[in-house]
Amino acid sequence: MSNIGWKDVLTDDMPIDLAHEIDIFEGQMELMGQGKLDEKVFAETRLRRGVYGQRYDNGQRHDGFESRELEFDEADRIKGPDTLWHAPGMQRIKVPGGGLSPEQLDVLAQVADEYSDGILHITTRQDIQLHFVHIEDTPDMMRRLAAVGITTREACGNSVRNVTCCHLSGVCRTEVFDATPYSDAFAQFLLGHDDVQDFGRKFKPAFSGCESEACGLVMMHDIGYLAQIKEVDGKPKRGFKVFVGGGLGTVPHQAKVLSEFTSEEEMLPLVQAVARVFARLGEKRNRNRARIKFLVAKLGIDEFRRLVEEERETLPHDDRWTAYLDTLPQYEEKPAKPPTFLNGQVRSTAFNQWFETNVYSQRQEGYSVVTVNLPLGDLTSKQTWELADVARKYVGDNVRATVEQNIVLRWVSDSDLPGLYEELKAIGLGDSGAGTIVDITACPGTDTCKLGIASSRGLAGELRTRLTAKSASLPDAIKDLKIKISGCFNSCGQHHVSDIGFFGNSRRSGNFKMPHFQVVLGGRWRDNAGSYGLAVGAVPSKTVPEVVDIITNRYIDERAKGETFQDWIGRIGKKEARGMIQPFMKLPAFEQEPDYFSDWGDPRVFSLGDIGIGECAGEVVSLFSMEISPAESEAFEAQIALDENDPARADALAYSSMLKAARALVRTQFLDVGDSPDRIVQEFKGRFFDTELFFDQYAKGKFGQYLLDRHQNPNPNPDNDSAHRLIEEALLFIEATHACESKVGGNVLVEI
Amino acid sequence: MITPHRLSVKFYFEELSVDAEAFIPVFHRWIREDVVPNELLLDVADYKHILDGPAILLVGHEADYVIDFTDGKPGLLYVRKQDLGADLSNALDTTLFQALKGVKLTESDVELQGKLKLRTDGATFVLLDRLNYPNAGSNGDSADPAASAEAHLSDSLAALFGSDATVTRVDNDAREPLTFELLAPSAPDVDTLLSQLGKVN
Numbered sequence: 001m002s003n004i005g006w007k008d009v010l011t012d013d014m015p016i017d018l019a020h021e022i023d024i025f026e027g028q029m030e031l032m033g034q035g036k037l038d039e040k041v042f043a044e045t046r047l048r049r050g051v052y053g054q055r056y057d058n059g060q061r062h063d064g065f066e067s068r069e070l071e072f073d074e075a076d077r078i079k080g081p082d083t084l085w086h087a088p089g090m091q092r093i094k095v096p097g098g099g100l101s102p103e104q105l106d107v108l109a110q111v112a113d114e115y116s117d118g119i120l121h122i123t124t125r126q127d128i129q130l131h132f133v134h135i136e137d138t139p140d141m142m143r144r145l146a147a148v149g150i151t152t153r154e155a156c157g158n159s160v161r162n163v164t165c166c167h168l169s170g171v172c173r174t175e176v177f178d179a180t181p182y183s184d185a186f187a188q189f190l191l192g193h194d195d196v197q198d199f200g201r202k203f204k205p206a207f208s209g210c211e212s213e214a215c216g217l218v219m220m221h222d223i224g225y226l227a228q229i230k231e232v233d234g235k236p237k238r239g240f241k242v243f244v245g246g247g248l249g250t251v252p253h254q255a256k257v258l259s260e261f262t263s264e265e266e267m268l269p270l271v272q273a274v275a276r277v278f279a280r281l282g283e284k285r286n287r288n289r290a291r292i293k294f295l296v297a298k299l300g301i302d303e304f305r306r307l308v309e310e311e312r313e314t315l316p317h318d319d320r321w322t323a324y325l326d327t328l329p330q331y332e333e334k335p336a337k338p339p340t341f342l343n344g345q346v347r348s349t350a351f352n353q354w355f356e357t358n359v360y361s362q363r364q365e366g367y368s369v370v371t372v373n374l375p376l377g378d379l380t381s382k383q384t385w386e387l388a389d390v391a392r393k394y395v396g397d398n399v400r401a402t403v404e405q406n407i408v409l410r411w412v413s414d415s416d417l418p419g420l421y422e423e424l425k426a427i428g429l430g431d432s433g434a435g436t437i438v439d440i441t442a443c444p445g446t447d448t449c450k451l452g453i454a455s456s457r458g459l460a461g462e463l464r465t466r467l468t469a470k471s472a473s474l475p476d477a478i479k480d481l482k483i484k485i486s487g488c489f490n491s492c493g494q495h496h497v498s499d500i501g502f503f504g505n506s507r508r509s510g511n512f513k514m515p516h517f518q519v520v521l522g523g524r525w526r527d528n529a530g531s532y533g534l535a536v537g538a539v540p541s542k543t544v545p546e547v548v549d550i551i552t553n554r555y556i557d558e559r560a561k562g563e564t565f566q567d568w569i570g571r572i573g574k575k576e577a578r579g580m581i582q583p584f585m586k587l588p589a590f591e592q593e594p595d596y597f598s599d600w601g602d603p604r605v606f607s608l609g610d611i612g613i614g615e616c617a618g619e620v621v622s623l624f625s626m627e628i629s630p631a632e633s634e635a636f637e638a639q640i641a642l643d644e645n646d647p648a649r650a651d652a653l654a655y656s657s658m659l660k661a662a663r664a665l666v667r668t669q670f671l672d673v674g675d676s677p678d679r680i681v682q683e684f685k686g687r688f689f690d691t692e693l694f695f696d697q698y699a700k701g702k703f704g705q706y707l708l709d710r711h712q713n714p715n716p717n718p719d720n721d722s723a724h725r726l727i728e729e730a731l732l733f734i735e736a737t738h739a740c741e742s743k744v745g746g747n748v749l750v751e752i
Numbered sequence: 753m754i755t756p757h758r759l760s761v762k763f764y765f766e767e768l769s770v771d772a773e774a775f776i777p778v779f780h781r782w783i784r785e786d787v788v789p790n791e792l793l794l795d796v797a798d799y800k801h802i803l804d805g806p807a808i809l810l811v812g813h814e815a816d817y818v819i820d821f822t823d824g825k826p827g828l829l830y831v832r833k834q835d836l837g838a839d840l841s842n843a844l845d846t847t848l849f850q851a852l853k854g855v856k857l858t859e860s861d862v863e864l865q866g867k868l869k870l871r872t873d874g875a876t877f878v879l880l881d882r883l884n885y886p887n888a889g890s891n892g893d894s895a896d897p898a899a900s901a902e903a904h905l906s907d908s909l910a911a912l913f914g915s916d917a918t919v920t921r922v923d924n925d926a927r928e929p930l931t932f933e934l935l936a937p938s939a940p941d942v943d944t945l946l947s948q949l950g951k952v953n
């Protein structure tokens with residue numbers, strides 16, 4: 001029997017800080033198991049590691065007749081409010097800009113078959129999700145991912161989510177410049193940054209190279225960056241037009257211009273100032289109004305801008321603001337092959353069809369981007385490592401996930417296209433129609449989402465099958481229309497920005513509920529998600545394929561020459577558009593059409609009984625609670641190190657846990673304390689020790705003294721006894737920190 | 753030998769005259785009627801849009817039942833995920849026992865009866881545990897986990913499927929999990945296998 005775990009095997013492969021963060025998370029899991037951590041704090045902690053809830057994790061499931069209890073072991077053990085420990089969950093894996101290497105694909109495929117159901121799912125924000133994951137497998141999964149440079153940190157929760165970037169950046173024919181290295185620098189700068197730990201809600205950034213294409217969908221993001229070049233003192237200068245306060249959801253907002261031009265030197269300090277304003281003034285209590293879009297709307301963009309500029313002036317300088325600029329000249333993508341031309345090769349009809357829709361000719365002559373059209377954004381583990389090999393052979397590291405739930409291979413040398421197509425076809429990934437009406441986007445919906453009302457994936461699969469069957473005969477005018485589907489009004493499937501969008505809801509007919517989709521027409525994908533569609537009415541889920549036919553046929557018949565779908569919808573207006581679907585709004589009784597009362601791919605009689613409490617809004621917990629929890633986990637780790645007879649490590653961890661606790665306390669008054677132990681101890685002493693705020697009624701300054709002593713006089717050769725003592729002291733110190741915080745009130749004041 | 757993180761076995765269809773989709777209502781009914789003692793069945797996942805892969809999954813807490821088309825070979829795949837027992841032997845017994853019960857349930861299901869048949873003259877076993885059972889090239893060392901697992905599976909499966917049964921390691925890609933192919937010309941029927949395993953269990 002071996003006791004060696006992934007932690008031991010991968011020690012040398014993981015970046016140290018990532019490895020340590022994962023150990024801390026594992027410690028927090030252990031503490032939660034022992035009931036020593038608050039359930040909300042743990043829920044937000046795991047969310048910030050991408051460990052998300054999944055449908056039925058409250059232990060209830062409707063079987064079509066009645067709601068039944070799922071009898072998991074240890075039924076009173078939880079991983080968050082109303083969320084059972086043993087219920088499977090979803091793991092979101094952050095992929096900045098969607099960039100993936102073959103090596104990363106290999107490992108993703110492996111963790112998918114060992115910890116999930118062997119399916120990798122690409123999300124609408126270039127992330128990867130695995131479903132049906134047991135929480136106890138997550139630390140090892142994270143370690144294996146960390147070993148290939150992937151973190152799941154801040155993939156969910158009230159944090160800076162994945163930074164998306166147009167998948168064509170760098171090879172696009174219309175971009176101003178390649179936004180990729182900027183979005184990478186942005187993602188690295190904000191990951192785990194002190195100023196992004198106290199948001200009331202999630203914060204989603206996007207980067208884009210040009211205005212008119214869809215690219216990064218800048219207009220629907222909390223913060224968006226459009227590449228710009230401006231003449232400054234006669235020289236071209238790189239920077240961005242910056243947008244803020246966009247977002248989909250129930251109430252979609254178009255982003256407002258925060259700055260017409262922010263230079264590359266100012267990009268990071270500006271977002272840091274935005275983060276501080278959002279953390280300080282953003283709504284914390286009412287979860288429905290906590291996104292930055294509401295703050296911008298409340299203050300008005302001019303006042304918001306003024307506050308950000310004011311904040312910017314007072315930010316303490318950080319070298320990292322401009323350090324990334326030195327690395328920009330080295331940034332380049334290396335094609336695996338020299339450029340060639342597609343000329344004279346035999347082409348099959350199937351290849352030609354695929355070429356028409358799935359191949360984009362790069363700005364760089366002789367190269368193309370190939371889109372691997374994934375049905376519903378899914379691929380199997382086996383397909384993933386087969387795809388990794390195809391990538392190795394043709395493009396090397398130049399692979400990206402897209403917001404349309406596909407994967408692109410960039411820098412394909414043109415004469416390789418026919419061979420590449422055959423290889424993709426052989427692994428079941430050769431579907432044509434990328435970016436067309438058959439390439440439908442869908443959120444997880446009722447398959448796995450706790451908030452899902454109707455089956456977005458079931459409907460997407462059905463429409464894909466039907467439209468693919470007749471794709472050869474579809475008129476050109478509708479081939480390029482986009483269909484996007486969300487399972488509820490939260491719009492994770494981005495239905496607002498498609499030509500024909502749907503979101504799930506429900507209507508009653510007699511004593512039964514019937515799954516429905518609200519029809520949303522005329523949203524604009526191009527122009528960075530330039531405008532949102534018009535909701536015209538809800539139809540039964542089972543009628544949607546017919547509804548799509550009616551709408552598209554009418555468009556073909558009536559459109560003026562060159563008239564786009566959006567223009568046509570604008571011209572006919574809401575009333576007329578509603579008229580088209582009116583015949584479907586008359587609901588049959590159960591006895592007439594029982595099939596209407598169940599959803600696509602799910603024969604259970606439809607109910608809303610499975611809807612749980614979503615975790616998208618995270619948990620509102622104070623900054624202090626979030627920051628003290630890793631301190632507790634480290635103290636716990638220290639105990640384990642001692643059990644393993646490693647007093648030096650135990651001593652270091654116990655000390656580090658005290659520092660973390662002190663830092664959490666100091667940050668309730670002074671956010672900019674930084675990471676240096678000297679500074680933390682000095683601030684702690686000045687603010688809490690010397691003022692006696694930290695003093696216990698009986699023990700007086702004793703607990704605080706533990707930290708001061710250990711800081712001043714580190715033990716060069718800790719043995720088991722001394723380490724044991726220090727752990728005891730650390731535990732008392734952490735307790736005293738809690739007591740002090742509740743006494744003082746944990747008021748976050750920014751002090752400059 | 754150490755219990756693998758997960759262990760799966762796939763039995764192949766001899767006949768299958770229904771679409772994968774037909775399993776969706778069947779699996780939902782299994783959940784409702786709680787047809788598998790000692791296993792908590794949770795939900796049905798539909799991946800029929802994927803070519804040659806897992807198509808329909810009955811997801812459970814201890815195990816998943818998968819109508820699987822990987823490599824174009826339809827079969828019923830049973831993936832044991834929890835409670836595998838104290839060692840590889842236990843894991844193998846539990847997995848096989850439950851998988852064969854799954855075969856029986858499928859063949860005798862009221863909606864599927866007569867429309868499919870699974871074969872017992874072979875099966876594929878996968879040790880989903882790259883930590884303890886890496887799929888590395890064999891170095892001929894008897895301590896090599898792959899070689900020991902092969903020996904172990906050979907013995908156990910020959911005892912069950914007949915002395916002419918053979919187990920061979922599948923020469924698959926090193927990134928894939930360690931995989932073994934059972935050939936069992938005697939093809940004992942499911943009831944016989946179950947009663948023998950019942951004695952062990």
Ligand code: HEM
Nearest residue numbers: 123124125127204248249449450451490491492614615616
């Ligand atoms: C009130 C709760 C929620 C709201 C308001 C919400 C809203 C959104 C919006 C507007 C997007 C897409 C647009 C974008 O920002 O690019 C999105 C992305 C997404 N949402 Fe949600 N969502 C919620 C809960 C959930 C839940 C419970 C799930 C199910 C697990 C889910 C799954 C997803 C996925 C898979 C994406 C693509 C994401 C990514 O990689 O970040 N959402 N969400």
Ligand code: SF4
Nearest residue numbers: 443449452487488492
């Ligand atoms: S749109 Fe609704 S159903 Fe779809 S993932 Fe978001 S919250 Fe879930």
